Amino acid sequence: MNFLSDNAYGALPEIVAALSSAAAGTASSYGGDDITARVESRLAEIFETKLRAFAVISGTAANALALATLCPPHGAVLCEAQAHIAVDECGAPEFFTHGAKLIGIEGHHGKLTPASLETTLARFHQGFVHQAQPAVLSLTQSTEMGTVYSLAEIAALAKLAKAHGLKVHMDGARFANAMARLGISPAEATWKAGIDVLSFGATKNGALGAEAVIFFDPALAGDFEYRRKKSGHLISKMRFVSAQLEAYLTDDLWLKAARHANGLAQHLAEGVQGIAGVEILYPVEANEVFLRLPTTLAEALRSGGARFYDWSPPENAKSTIRLVTSFATPPEDVARFVELASK
CATH class of the missing domain: 3.90.1150.10 (Aspartate Aminotransferase, domain 1)
Structure with a gap:
């Protein structure tokens, strides 16, 4: 009876089979393969929009590199106080942003509210050189407490963040579990509600080690590719990461x-x-x-x-x-x- 984590179990059979298939023959390296291209196309279909998607092998890498792309070194990332990026990533977001500050906000059942976000934002003064400047709001879906933001809650928080000039990131390590609960389209749950970047998780839900960073506005991807390479997450045999994602996305697995x-x-x-x-x-x-x-x-x-x-x-x-x-x-x-x- 292992209830330690959803990471405790191995992998879905379909994903193991996809890896075996990907091992046959040859393919271009560093993401230049056909499987990686198909994954980005499939994600565009699922989310109903043009996007850029980049595979990495861990949720920490997905979050830290996404936030580093959105937030300058003098910026601040606002998140719920118990968020994974604040508690369980050993300072990776701060490291890869080259010093941005994480601001934890006490939530209710793991969720932020517009009132708590507004109170926190009011503490900062735009252009005041002595303060880190809020640049990103990060929401965890589903939350660390196993709760799920409703569509209305996401939209309200994103609207408030954008009114203050912030980008909105979603830590979706358990995004599939949230989607299974909400019963709405992935598009409605993300970019249509104001999410700019999604860390799309697969590892906790049956992959061996595969996540995707999805930019719903391709222009926001900026220098992400260089950050991924510099951090060691541009895998030479990327097709084996992408093969997991392709199987994961097939037939709503x-x-x-x-x-x-x-x-x-x-x-x-x-x-x-x-x-x-x-x-x-x-x-x-x-x-x-x-x-x-x-x-x-x-x-x-x-x-x-x-x-x-x-x-x-x-x-x-x-x-x-x-x-x-x-x-x-x-x-x-x-x-x-x-x-x-x-x-």
Whole structure:
């Protein structure tokens, strides 16, 4: 029963097969291959617009290089306080922007609100040389707490950011899970709502190591290609990264995998709801479930074979834990977890 992360599981069979196929014969290197070209064309179809798409092998690279392209060294990136870029990327965004400042804003259930963003923006004075200048708003979809921004919420935040001259980036490491929840088109969820650049994740949802940085305005891509090369993410055999993305995007595999993960998270939440001493901390809208429960129960679950992370240190004999379901989580693991928690 592995609920540590959606990274804990391997890869979708279709993606493994695509890699095997890509290994046959020869192809141009450094992204000059046919597969890479097809991926960009397919993304343009899915998002219903002209775009530039660049493959990289990690979400940290996608976020850091995207933000570095949008934000000058003297700029500031505004994000939710617990965002992955602020907490879990070891300063990579600051490093690749050559010193831009990340400003964390306290959110509600992992989401920013127009009010909190407006309050933060009011602290900065445009053209004041002693302050970093806000340049980018970064939104995480789905959020670190497993919640999902609605279309209206994205549009309101993007509108406010753009009124202040900011570009809008979306960290979509779990974008597929958000799309499976929202049931709207990828275009509506991104550029039509004001998103300028998307870090489009695949690794957490069944790829071995593949992400794409998507610029919805090709002119914004600027010097991204050079930044990707300088950072070591222009892979010589890029076709093996692109082959994963091509398979991921074929026949809506990315959405099917996300629906599996989301559905199991819902079953898990429904199963533990009502168990004495167990509290679900945030709405379960994607593939993460956060629980507060007696520390003795957490220990019993681990003894029974369940694996998960403590989200914060135990306090007053209570533990806060995170459970993540994935594209390959067996339904019987969820059933077994609920059974153990009910004892």
